Amino acid sequence: MKVFKFGGASASTVERIKHLPGIIKQYHGDKILVVISAMGKTTNALEKVAEAFYDGRREDALHLFNIVKQNHLTTAKYILVKNYNATEKKLADLFTEAEWLLHDKPVKEYDYYYDQVVCIGELLSTTIISAYLHEEGINNEWLDVRDIFRTDDNFRDANIDWAYTENKVKEIVLPVFQSSDIIITQGFIGSTNENESTTLGREGSDYSAAVFANMLNAESQAIWKDVEGVMNADPKQFPDAEFISELSYNEVIEMAYYGAQVIHPKTIKPLQNKNIPLYVKCFLDPSFPGTVIHKKSTKNLPPIIVLKPDQALLHLHAKDFSFVGEKHTAELYHLFAEIKIKPNLIQSGAVNLQVCIDDRTEKVDKLAAAASGIFDVQAEKGLTLLTIRHYNNNILDKLTAGKEIVLKQQSQETVQALMR
Numbered sequence: 329m330k331v332f333k334f335g336g337a338s339a340s341t342v343e344r345i346k347h348l349p350g351i352i353k354q355y356h357g358d359k360i361l362v363v364i365s366a367m368g369k370t371t372n373a374l375e376k377v378a379e380a381f382y383d384g385r386r387e388d389a390l391h392l393f394n395i396v397k398q399n400h401l402t403t404a405k406y407i408l409v410k411n412y413n414a415t416e417k418k419l420a421d422l423f424t425e426a427e428w429l430l431h432d433k434p435v436k437e438y439d440y441y442y443d444q445v446v447c448i449g450e451l452l453s454t455t456i457i458s459a460y461l462h463e464e465g466i467n468n469e470w471l472d473v474r475d476i477f478r479t480d481d482n483f484r485d486a487n488i489d490w491a492y493t494e495n496k497v498k499e500i501v502l503p504v505f506q507s508s509d510i511i512i513t514q515g516f517i518g519s520t521n522e523n524e525s526t527t528l529g530r531e532g533s534d535y536s537a538a539v540f541a542n543m544l545n546a547e548s549q550a551i552w553k554d555v556e557g558v559m560n561a562d563p564k565q566f567p568d569a570e571f572i573s574e575l576s577y578n579e580v581i582e583m584a585y586y587g588a589q590v591i592h593p594k595t596i597k598p599l600q601n602k603n604i605p606l607y608v609k610c611f612l613d614p615s616f617p618g619t620v621i622h623k624k625s626t627k628n629l630p631p632i633i634v635l636k637p638d639q640a641l642l643h644l645h646a647k648d649f650s651f652v653g654e655k656h657t658a659e660l661y662h663l664f665a666e667i668k669i670k671p672n673l674i675q676s677g678a679v680n681l682q683v684c685i686d687d688r689t690e691k692v693d694k695l696a697a698a699a700s701g702i703f704d705v706q707a708e709k710g711l712t713l714l715t716i717r718h719y720n721n722n723i724l725d726k727l728t729a730g731k732e733i734v735l736k737q738q739s740q741e742t743v744q745a746l747m748r
């Protein structure tokens with residue numbers, strides 16, 4: 329049994345969706361659970377719907393939702409022949425699910441509405457693609473993952489109830505595989521014990537697929553992307569980025585930790601725990617070997633580069649001119665947890681601390697305000713954080729040339745330089 333995940337980019341246009349049947353047919357005879365994201369930028373578009381609704385701009389919300397609706401109907405119309413009418417009915421039910429809510433007034437927290445609206449994206453995409461695969465001769469069963477993935481009600485970042493979900497996987501998914509080789513379902517979403525929809529955090533479909541792979545004891549997972557595989561840097565920033573054919577689980581966890589946008593950070597653990605290899609494959613040309621991520625440690629990796637723009641550096645000076653001690657540090661970490669901030673770099677000195685975080689204005693302001701009880705706070709914005717794993721001095725010099733280094737930290741494996 330295999331698990332596949334197709335991201336939004338592989339379902340962003342009719343041309344791209346047309347690659348899917350060919351890929352799945354190559355694995356004829358295998359049982360495959362296929363997780364598919366929302367099409368293209370649908371999740372972003374639905375976020376705007378949720379924002380408008382919560383701001384009390386109902387007409388805007390309905391208008392923005394109507395654009396999403398029309399896009400999906402157009403795609404369905406282009407791609408489906410025999411199944412269009414039946415599919416349109418299913419889509420209409422999903423549209424109604426959202427519109428019914430949009431006619432209400434918001435009385436609960438924003439994150440709750442966000443999840444109720446945003447989850448529609450994956451339900452729409454999988455409905456259309458399941459119907460299309462049928463037309464292409466691929467018998468498949470569509471499952472609503474909300475009947476399987478039980479989560480808590482930490483909306484927008486919900487946590488999976490592992491035991492309950494594993495039971496449901498056995499109870500619902502395994503019997504379906506008796507009669508159908510292919511299951512089409514959604515990533516990123518789940519539901520509470522009160523049948524409220526939840527989401528697992530942006531880009532969470534990789535993680536959903538890994539949870540399925542773990543619970544199904546899959547032989548492998550593949551993530552189909554619009555790139556050749558994992559590269560040593562973002563090719564949009566570094567045109568001569570190199571392809572990496574093999575990586576260890578631990579290396580990928582490190583890369584994700586430092587902000588490489590390869591794979592959702594939570595994806596690796598469920599696979600690592602069961603020693604399930606993860607393939608990153610190119611859906612535009614499945615003949616590319618792709619990258620395999622597995623237990624074996626990999627030697628001779630090229631320098632792996634992560635460049636994060638839009639960084640803020642907070643300079644924190646102990647207010648009472650005392651040394652910075654455990655108490656100050658503990659209070660600061662407490663604030664990180666409370667405000668849900670992941671610091672990218674921390675440097676402590678005798679009377680001060682420096683903290684580099686992503687410059688998301690509302691979080692920076694919140695942290696600065698909260699920390700000002702203990703520290704004098706100064707913030708500098710517009711910085712870039714360079715991280716290089718497996719660095720050498722040549723590459724470090726090259727990438728920092730002409731830049732002013734504000735802060736630098738270095739271990740044997742990894743160097744980080746915050747640059748102005």
Ligand code: ASP
Pocket residue numbers: 335336365366371372449515516529530531532533534
């Ligand atoms: N559709 C969701 C997002 O764009 C989840 C995913 O694609 O992984 O964040």
Ligand code: MG
Pocket residue numbers: 335336337365531
């Ligand atoms: Mg995506």
